[in-house]
Amino acid sequence: MRSRLLDAAVELFKAQGLAGVAVADIAAAAGAFPSQITYYFRTKEALFVEAACREVLYVARQAEASAAQALTGSDYNRRLVETVIGSPGLALxxxxxxxxxxxxxxxxxxERTFDRLHSQGDRAYAETKAQHGWSGGDDPATTARRFWTLALGVALRDGATGATGQEAIDEMLALLRHSGAGPRAAHSQGEN
Structure with missing residues (x-):
């Protein structure tokens, strides 16, 4: 039941945000009673945070799977950014x-979600680097932390300014290029 509540809640939250969703809506979508939300999560806010954390980890797995297919550093960055930036999971x-x-x-x-984002990003980047024989750049742990810090900053800024998805993607790619680190810098030797 807990998982069904999370599944129903995340879809409603992605469509309507925290303020636009009532506990009764979540319960109805999950085929549950409102009291079950209180039992499992205490409050709608606690359910929202857990659903958002689960969803951003899902987005991260999608991004890693897409980026693992990249043949160059710039393609790696592009695949990561296009999957993450503008995703409803990042906004949540x-x-x-x-x-x-x-x-x-x-x-x-x-905090636990950040730890997982960083450790899983570190692992995925290190594996891709080793698989392609790419060298140089910052270590994978620093690269993963930088990526998520930039992604959250871009999402926050562009969400507040109403930037288009493509503008946000372009901004994120430019920030990665100008940071002097990250997958592009680390992969530059592998692209020659």
Whole structure:
């Protein structure tokens, strides 16, 4: 039941945001009772943060799978960025981070999510680097942390300014190029 509630909630939250969804809506979509949300999650906000964290990890897995097929560093970056930037899962996670500033009891879940994003990104990048024989650049752990920091910043800024998805993608790719690190810099020797 817990998983069904999360599945139903994430779809509603992606479509309507936290404020636009009532507990009764989530329960109805999951074929559950509103009291089951309270039982499993205590509050709608706690359910939202957990759903957002789960969704951004799903987006990260999709990005890793897409980027693993890249033959060059620039294609690796492009695939990562196009999968992550503009995804509803990233937008939900940005909203969850904002919520946890007011609800510190929910912060441990976002902290664990950051740990997983960074460690899984580190692992995926290191594996792709080794698979293609790419060398140079920052270590994979630094690269993964930088990527997610930039992605969240771009999502926050562009969400507030109403930038298009393509503008956000272009901005993120430019930031990765100008950071002097990341997959592109690390892969530049493999692209020659």
């Amino acid at each position: 996670f940005v909203e969850a981070l904002s919520l946890t500033r007011r609800r510190q009891d929910l912060a441990p879940l976002t």
